[in-house]
Amino acid sequence: MSIPTAGLRDDAEHLLRELAGPQARLRDDQWTAIEALVVHRRRALVVQRTGWGKSAVYFISAKLLRAHGHGPTVIVSPLLALMRNQVAAAEKAGVRAATINSGNMTEWDEIHERIRSGDVDVLLVSPERLNNPDFRDQVLPALARDAGLVVVDEAHCVSDWGHDFRPDYRRIRTLVADLGDGVPVLATTATANDRVVADVAAQLGVGGPVQPDGAGEASSSSGTLVLRGGLDRPSLHLAVVRIDEPARRAAWLAQHLNELPGSGIVYTLTVSAARDLAALLSDHGYAVAAYTGQTDPAEREQLEADLLANRVKALVATSALGMGFDKPDLGFVVHLGAPSSPISYYQQVGRAGRSTDRAEVVLLPGPEDRQIWQWFASVAFPEESLVRRVIDALDHEKPLSTQALEPRVDLNRSRLEMVLKVLDVDGAVRRVKGGWIGTGQPWVYDAERYGRLEQARTAEQNAMIEYERTAECRMLFLRRQLDDPELTGDTPGCGRCDNCTGSRWSDAVDEQEVARTKARLERPGVDLPPRRQWPTGMATLGVKLSGRITDGPEPGRVLGRLSDLGWGPRLRALLDAPDGPVPDAVVQAAVAVLASWDWAQRPTAVMAVESPTHPILTASLASRLSQLGRLQDLGVLRRRTGHPQATAANSAYRIAALVDAWETPDLSGVNGPILLVDAVTDTGWTLTMAARTLVAAGADAVLPFALASPK
Template structure:
């Protein structure tokens, strides 16, 4: 006799085929997650590699919950590129999705009306929107009361220890804390080591320290953690060692044509991305620069050009990372190393999701460490500067960010970071017209920032070790991410130095060059 759980799984399988094609089948752990959310209303943390199908879990769960009469699913998602891809995927599965972000301001009022009318199955929200005064005060309370499911995508962003920490993400704690007991919560990420998993658990109330090693009980009590292996056999990882920046760029100009398909070339700074894009264009390549300073409409067009293989590569900063989905991306090249192996794994994970082989090439330089140190120095100012920001604010009259900037002698980007952190800490508050001080006592958490500085230094040293290692580079990265399959002796745990992903000694792309190569 067929029971209700079997029927629910059949429905889930049908939705997956609508989402991903007629040959798609649910992974066992995808179903475990869906059942936990839809049937048992649990909180869950899913840490699985890029391409595993995390988005299928929450879209299918959202649709099944709506069929049960539950409210819309709220997905907090960090990048516009991710939102565009997800909305398109949702529509294929018959899920009515909408997004609220900085790129569609003129549509916000209509979307709010659709939500109120029950016409939206999934609402994708940028983390910054959580502290927009109108959204925070008028929309968020009803969502917290009526949501069918809350999803925190790219959940490592909530963690101080994550490679892409964002202060806005910590506001999700408030949303989750106000949810009813029967509203399930799903946190997902592809890049989280044990420390980040533990921090996500503390911030969001999902997961737990006893669950760090892999998968815990799938029954109806407690929380669920699903951690899978992070091996990516299609990625061929290599390092090209050339000390002089001009010669590194020249090497890339010579070999870019030999790399398969279309791909991404990462640079560490906006200036470097623009200069490299200009150089490659001069050499006849169809490339374009993609940075945090690129206008949203241009970003969308550039992403479409790469998806359609109209360009050989986008020369990008980390602004093009999470959320860009091109399964047949043929290569990822880094001209200059990121400061963390975890960040590096996240970026190279864009490649080779549906191909047998993709090239991943790192061209590090001696100046990388100096760039890392500069980014670290501007991450958060010292206590005196922070207190100057608090002192420049009134408790009643709002001050706009542009008006505050000259008073505190901070650049716009650094000032915005300080204000976001102070907002999360409760010392300032964003209101209509700008910012006010709350008057609440605030302590500079020197111990916390010291721990972060130590962790940052350790990750930088690990990145340098990655450049020097003679073992399989994928195994090295997976160890940095505390891959449970390595500890358990699972697939991909027995690579040798000459195994998949290791360096070769040929002369072309994917070879391991020295400074004289």
């Protein structure tokens, strides 16, 4: 179906104004890409800085293609925050968009029906969805046949470097190979050096020979288009503050956060660091919240809205808040701990200053960063013998679930899932209903590729250390690491960073602030933030819960994380041992945690949640605490007879399984908050739903306490 070019650019300009406002005008390269996709049905790779307008290219192309009778656009998008931003952007231009991801499982059937009925212009899917058996076998073939356009967003994840992060991104090769004749493909990213560009081209068949200077358009015999632009960001003011002691770095941020403009993002390297830092800054009176990969999807959406509306000073986040999150007036990005590569660093700082004249970017690296990088590298793709064990454990006909397979191999759940995904992409195993089967296909451990990955990882870590120490322009350094095509030998410094201006943040920290911070970080126990938002789609499961949680527990405490270097080993040993009475040392530590708990009102009673795995441990802990704390002992919150255990990993299904799970206790005569005790808290939903049972029975407030959390 040929689309005439006459008037097409005017139509594209009109759609852009609906997307971005009445003053918006298409860049020449944006129109070049749109014309290539819509008129010439070509494949294209667009590598442009954050904020350039890559999403406008594919939304306008999608709308134009639909207007001329072509099928829906399929966008493979890596992160929930990115999907939400994109759906909201699409609606501005009248694009009917839908998304299928882990956060909206209850809506999948409805969305599949909308796709079949032609009521969707743009479908955003996570790369993992491409290998869901139902989606892969029933929905994807029709989409590949009828799609008007396929978009691979954040395409650098396709690169070898992205395999550890998202193995399913490699599956996009199959999707592209199965496309109908003349279906254009667009790959976009802001963070790709020459190596990554070449790798994306090899993985997807999108790309082509780049001109020697890397600039402008390059074509190949296959009709591929490559558009690369400069990476300078005139609003960004880069700086590094070197403070070796972790507590002193946190104190520095607590002392200086109010000096940073507007609202922003504070990045940490680990989930636990994000939680601890958010708790510390909250204690200092800042409106902040932690945002990590373990934050529930509904709560993530609320936190993103809070940041967009400037209801918080900052989100303290891991890399889970990154690609595609769009707040044009984001005033600052601070890193407590350096990412492991300049490419990752540039991608994250690119969130700031898209529509402002100035945004502050501050890096506070630590000597422990290398250890954290090494730990993440150590849990990447395992050695060949462990991978072979996974293959050998699988039957060729009878599927095994990941949970059933886990005890048979020496890999934890997350690494096992990653290995299975890589093996699936490589054809050695296959995901089917009920779990995984072996295919019998030969599999070769690509030692050369993994060795190349290790070399690249080491080189990029060393480059990040060099960035911290360099005396040259920091923006030039980052642009060089990303092979900026507009960078030449005589390109001047940015004139904005601390090295160019000589204007630096002081590394001095008030000693009282340092002492206060150390006391907060080193006090016994770990904060247990309450769940604040119900997952979306609960009504689909017959559960009438939505919006903010108003009848849940207060903020709680945990004795220690199973991943902690201190209490972690002791707690793991305790929970791995046969169930029995709580040891004295654990009771003493729990008392220390309770003694340091700055609750608004002291509990007057204590109750244990009936534990399916550690009933004696949990009940005896509650009993001992009642004696030592002179609390009324309310015994055990009993599960209703015959009520199934909640084992689902998905929040919506887990909550549905916990509705009316406990018998209503008699709380007559109880005045004041109740301390609710459990052995382990993971998702937090058990304590949330148990607390609701107590609140419904008349409890004034519920203070949750657990011995351990996984992370």
